[in-house]
Amino acid sequence: MLLYRINNFNLKQIADSGQCFRMTALTDTVFQLIFKDHYLIAEQMDEDTIAFYCSEDEFHHIWSDYFDLQYDYASLIDALCSGQDTFLAEAAAYGKGIRILKQDPFEATISFIMSQNKNIPAIMKSIESLCILFGEKKYVSSTFDAIELPVFYYAFPTPKALADADPLLLKSTKAGYRADYIKKASQAVILSQINLEALRSLPSHEAVLTLKSLYGVGEKVANCIALFGLHKIDVFPVDVWIQRIIDEHYGSHFPLELYHSHAGIVQQYMFYYKRACS
DNA sequence: TTCCAGGCGGGGC
DNA sequence: GCCCCGCATGGA
Numbered sequence: 001m002l003l004y005r006i007n008n009f010n011l012k013q014i015a016d017s018g019q020c021f022r023m024t025a026l027t028d029t030v031f032q033l034i035f036k037d038h039y040l041i042a043e044q045m046d047e048d049t050i051a052f053y054c055s056e057d058e059f060h061h062i063w064s065d066y067f068d069l070q071y072d073y074a075s076l077i078d079a080l081c082s083g084q085d086t087f088l089a090e091a092a093a094y095g096k097g098i099r100i101l102k103q104d105p106f107e108a109t110i111s112f113i114m115s116q117n118k119n120i121p122a123i124m125k126s127i128e129s130l131c132i133l134f135g136e137k138k139y140v141s142s143t144f145d146a147i148e149l150p151v152f153y154y155a156f157p158t159p160k161a162l163a164d165a166d167p168l169l170l171k172s173t174k175a176g177y178r179a180d181y182i183k184k185a186s187q188a189v190i191l192s193q194i195n196l197e198a199l200r201s202l203p204s205h206e207a208v209l210t211l212k213s214l215y216g217v218g219e220k221v222a223n224c225i226a227l228f229g230l231h232k233i234d235v236f237p238v239d240v241w242i243q244r245i246i247d248e249h250y251g252s253h254f255p256l257e258l259y260h261s262h263a264g265i266v267q268q269y270m271f272y273y274k275r276a277c278s
Numbered sequence: 279t280t281c282c283a284g285g286c287g288g289g290g291c
Numbered sequence: 292g293c294c295c296c297g298c299a300t301g302g303a
Contacts, residue, residue: 176299
């Protein structure tokens with residue numbers, strides 16, 4: 001176990017922010033998280049202290065980067081809270097513990113294809129079902145005082161597992177019409193028609209354009225993959241919630257140019273605040 | 279029960 | 292380019 005002091009980091013807000021679908025609450029303050037084939041339990045000890053139940057080595061090599069611990073969120077929040085935009089000031093103050101996770105690009109691709117036209121609880125169920133049916137079963141080796149760990153968990157499926165998936169079994173995850181999108185996107189990865197890792201080195205708009213070449217990936221899903229799977233924090237995904245905010249608070253035009261390099265983080269505060277308060 | 283959900287592809291203009 | 296429709300299915 002490793003105690004880490006950091007500001008602007010709230011596990012519950014991150015888990016509820018709709019950017020990842022495999023982080024769940026075990027208690028009010030304890031959360032479990034699966035990233036690729038890694039399993040983590042973390043606990044919010046107080047506002048500025050997190051307990052990571054893993055080795056120091058695993059923390060430094062995996063979770064420190066995954067949670068974006070190096071980025072200075074405080075400066076951004078201070079700027080938003082003291083700015084002219086009252087809606088954004090409220091949103092940033094409300095969601096000040098959110099961080100943009102550095103998720104796996106393939107996992108983000110499949111997860112956000114699955115997400116289309118579903119609500120967040122339904123997405124989480126479908127993703128978990130997908131992992132149980134097509135992911136590798138892993139066993140948890142560590143034990144911790146006072147926290148009861150599951151005996152095993154399922155890693156996110158590999159591209160090959162989903163490319164070869166039986167269509168009926170895939171549809172049993174409640175993927176519905178998205179099942180075909182998931183299978184074709186996975187096949188594109190297997191056949192090297194797209195190299196998701198290589199997109200990291202491209203400018204955001206080119207990465208988004210390439211992602212949209214996947215069948216079933218449109219503007220919104222491509223933006224989410226870029227933001228959460230490639231950590232392109234300048235992209236600004238517009239879903240029905242964000243569109244509603246823009247219509248209600250900005251006269252149907254959001255001044256994106258004011259936020260350029262970190263528009264994706266701003267978007268997350270807006271999304272989280274609007275959903276929590278509706 | 280009805281409406282809505284982190285939308286997309288396709289077809290008609 | 293824009294608009295509209297159908298799509299599967301669970302949550303609220």
